[in-house]
Structure formats: C-alpha cells, structure tokens
Amino acid sequence: MDFERYVANPLIKFTVSSLGEFVAKLLRGEPVLDNRYMGRMLRDNIGDVTFKEIHDRYKWNLNITVTDASKTDEARLLNYLTAPNVVVWTAVCASSAIPGFYEPVELMIKTETGEIKPYHPNITQTRYIDGSIGGDLPMQRMSELFNVNTFIVSQVNPHVVPFVSVDGGGILDS
Numbered sequence: 001m002d003f004e005r006y007v008a009n010p011l012i013k014f015t016v017s018s019l020g021e022f023v024a025k026l027l028r029g030e031p032v033l034d035n036r037y038m039g040r041m042l043r044d045n046i047g048d049v050t051f052k053e054i055h056d057r058y059k060w061n062l063n064i065t066v067t068d069a070s071k072t073d074e075a076r077l078l079n080y081l082t083a084p085n086v087v088v089w090t091a092v093c094a095s096s097a098i099p100g101f102y103e104p105v106e107l108m109i110k111t112e113t114g115e116i117k118p119y120h121p122n123i124t125q126t127r128y129i130d131g132s133i134g135g136d137l138p139m140q141r142m143s144e145l146f147n148v149n150t151f152i153v154s155q156v157n158p159h160v161v162p163f164v165s166v167d168g169g170g171i172l173d174s
Contacts, residue, residue: 013037026100035093035102042089050110051091052084061146065131065138066094069104075134077141078107085109086119094128104129 013034016022025032054062065075076082078091087108094105104127107119120126131138142148 029100031101031103033101035097035105038096038102039089039093039105042092046089048087048089048110048114048116050085050087051078051080054088055080055084062088063138063142064088064091064095065135066091066107066128067131067134069097069099069127069129072129072133075131075138076128077131077138077145079145081145083107083119085111087116090119095131097129099129099133102129103127 014022014032015034016025016032022032051062054060061079063077063079065077067075078086083091087110090105090108093102094107096102097105106125106127108116109119110116118125137151137153139148139151142151
C-alpha cells in the first residue's frame with residue numbers, strides 16, 4: 001500500500017509504508033512523519049533566511065515558539081530580538097515537532113560568513129519540539145518585547161475546539 005499517496009500536502013512525508021506500521025509506531029511513541037523531508041522542502045522554498053534578515057528586509061516581527069524537548073515546562077519565543085541568527089526553516093520544523101509525530105529538531109544559526117551551524121554548539125545537542133507543549137500563546141512575552149496588547153490568533157489544532165469560544169472565553173456554549 002502506498003501510504004503517502006493519500007496525503008496532498010507536499011511538506012508531509014511518512015516514515016511508514018502501511019497503515020499497520022503507522023499504528024504500531026504511534027503506539028510505541030515513535031515518529032511517523034519525516035521532519036527532515038519537511039526541512040528540505042522549507043529550505044528549498046525560503047532558503048537559509050534568519051529572523052533578523054526577515055525583519056531587516058520586510059520589517060516583519062516573525063515570532064515562532066519552540067519548547068526544549070528536555071524541559072517541557074516552558075516555551076521559548078524566537079524572533080529577531082531573542083534569536084536573530086536562528087535559521088527560520090529550522091524553527092518552523094521545531095515548532096511543528098509534535099511528540100509522537102515528528103522527532104525533536106536541533107535549531108541552526110547562520111554565522112556572519114553564511115555558514116549554517118548548531119544553535120548550541122558547545123553543549124550537548126539541544127533539541128526542540130512544538131512550542132505549544134510549553135505554552136501555547138506567548139502573549140505576555142510578546143507584550144513585553146513589542147508593546148502588543150491585541151492578538152489575532154489562528155488556532156489550527158482541532159483537538160482544542162471544545163475549549164475555545166467565539167468571544168475568547170472558556171468552553172463553547174451550545
């Protein structure tokens with residue numbers, strides 16, 4: 001069975017070739033999606049652009065949250081102020097690394113000479129996962145950094161629908 005032909009999104013590539021293997025890997029807690037493939041697709045499309053380069057070129061305050069896979073109690077907000085030299089495609093891969101679906105990702109930086117190197121070169125390899133594991137929306141931190149007090153948020157995780165309401169309150173009313 002060609003398991004990948006059922007997926008229309010070119011950023012997704014499975015690490016399995018059958019539905020049985022998919023279920024078995026999920027049950028063992030092993031990744032079923034290939035984030036190296038997603039990284040190659042992102043890199044091919046946006047290149048090795050950094051948060052600072054995006055800010056300098058377009059004046060965008062791009063923010064991506066990631067969580068240290070070994071310390072899942074707090075998210076880290078990446079942007080041109082907090083992580084200017086981090087390569088954006090690595091942050092996107094890390095932020096997408098939902099445990100059980102993707103492996104944790106090592107962030108990379110671009111040096112002044114254009115070389116791509118690990119973000120934490122002098123310590124044990126630090127790998128990152130989805131930022132919502134440590135804190136879904138870093139509104140406090142963004143308020144402090146950018147003097148923001150209004151947020152427009154797109155929630156794409158279907159499992160949170162029962163807990164979100166139109167008015168921003170608690171659980172949906174019937």
